[in-house]
Amino acid sequence: xxxxxxxxxxxxxxxxxxxxxxxxxxxxxxxxxxxxxxxxxxxxxxxxxxxxxxxxxxxxxxxxxxxxxxxxxxxxxxxxxxxxxxxxxxxxxxxxxxxxxxxxxxxxxxxxxxxxxxxxxxxxxxxxxxxxxxxxx
Ligand SMILES: [Zn+2]
Ligand SMILES: [Zn+2]
Numbered sequence: 001x002x003x004x005x006x007x008x009x010x011x012x013x014x015x016x017x018x019x020x021x022x023x024x025x026x027x028x029x030x031x032x033x034x035x036x037x038x039x040x041x042x043x044x045x046x047x048x049x050x051x052x053x054x055x056x057x058x059x060x061x062x063x064x065x066x067x068x069x070x071x072x073x074x075x076x077x078x079x080x081x082x083x084x085x086x087x088x089x090x091x092x093x094x095x096x097x098x099x100x101x102x103x104x105x106x107x108x109x110x111x112x113x114x115x116x117x118x119x120x121x122x123x124x125x126x127x128x129x130x131x132x133x134x135x136x137x
Contacts, residue, residue: 004035017042061095068094072127082130089123 003009003023011021017038027033034042068090073083 057095057097060097061091061093064094064097065091078130085126085130086123089126093123 001011001021003011003026004015004020005026006023009023009025012024013022013027013033014020015022015035015038016032018035020035022033022035026035029036030039065087069083069087073086078086
């Protein structure tokens with residue numbers, strides 16, 4: 001078998017995805033032996049995977065934050081700022097759940113995992129401060 005790109009070169013490897021023959025030069029283009037078209041489709045599916053991941057992440061974040069907001073603020077009328085904060089912080093915190101375990105951990109390592117915890121702490125501090133301020137006002 002000869003290289004798919006260079007018909008005169010003998011193949012030393014095969015594309016991992018489609019099995020086309022690759023010469024030494026072509027086999028070492030990417031991290032693993034891949035032909036150009038398979039590499040492209042891998043990049044495309046990886047990108048759409050990341051986009052899906054982000055949609056899922058922020059979708060989950062928004063839904064959980066909404067229920068959390070209903071649970072904590074339900075039936076009461078608080079000042080607007082209080083409402084904004086008590087939605088934004090859970091949204092931020094809950095949005096950190098999925099990336100913690102999945103793809104985005106590769107891009108944003110360990111630091112990201114700690115942020116949700118800091119978010120929770122900030123949330124309770126601010127909630128407490130605002131409640132006190134609200135009672136005193
Ligand atoms: Zn291929
Ligand atoms: Zn080649």
